[in-house]
Amino acid sequence: MLISACANPRPVADRSAGIAVYVLGRAQDGGLPHLGCEREACCAAARRSGRIETPACLGIHDEASGALWLIEATPAIEAQVARLHSLTGTSARGRRPIDGVLVTHAHLGHYLGLAWLGREVAATSALPLFVSERFAEYLRTNGPWRQLVELGQVEPRPFAPGGRFTLRDGLEVEAIAVPHRDEFSDTVAFKLRGPTRTVLFCPDVDAWDRHDGLLERLLDDVDVAYLDATFYDGRELPERVRAEIPHPPMVDTMTRLAAFAASHPGAIRFIHLNHTNPAWNDAALRVSIEARGFSIAEPGERVRL
């Protein structure tokens, strides 16, 4: 089985162990409930019930060494790292709660958590930070991020768009450039190639068509793909902006990938849902999405690489 819900922590230093990827959050940058939203259908009801959905984030666990990496440093970094520790049976890490961070782009839900690595909170030491060259330059030249670099709390390991790097033997990451609103950094998707499986993480993209063959390139050789599901079909946006949805709606992605999902049920897993996305709460909609072979990512789910 490719995906499993993982309630039971695993031993850390298991010799037969491999590499696992965990979902630690699945909301758009602002999470759910969303500051400034009082709609009953999404955020008012969530506030009343205490429901919290944190921004899209994955954790990677190298079971042989116990090493942990985060993909995205979200504003919920403390809760997400705690969840990763609990899911992997990790304890006693102190001020090195993780061994590195990979970040797709400089939008608040994806990188503000880096601030928690600084002197006011974890004060990490030389934590490897895998970001694009442009993103690394932005961090080095703008406060408050510059201080993290100057104090040696993070150590940028810049990659070129399209570049590949290795996290450990047998775990290669490919950074694929995707079109997005790139004010401070460019934006990438990460393809994680482990010993037996490959997982794609593409939480934010403006359109599948702007780069030739992008969707095919992203999905090439991939066993499980976490894809941008910010909006369902545009009904969740005000009329005036509906014509310019800045993300491919789920309905469009499902049409494009209908054949792939039918032959690989559960392999396409939606992530980065905006607080207004009806797929959060509409049970009938969920059933219809799953009947077509697609899934919504579940916090805590695990994919073995």
Ligand SMILES: [Zn+2]
């Ligand atoms: Zn985002």
Ligand SMILES: [Zn+2]
């Ligand atoms: Zn973004």
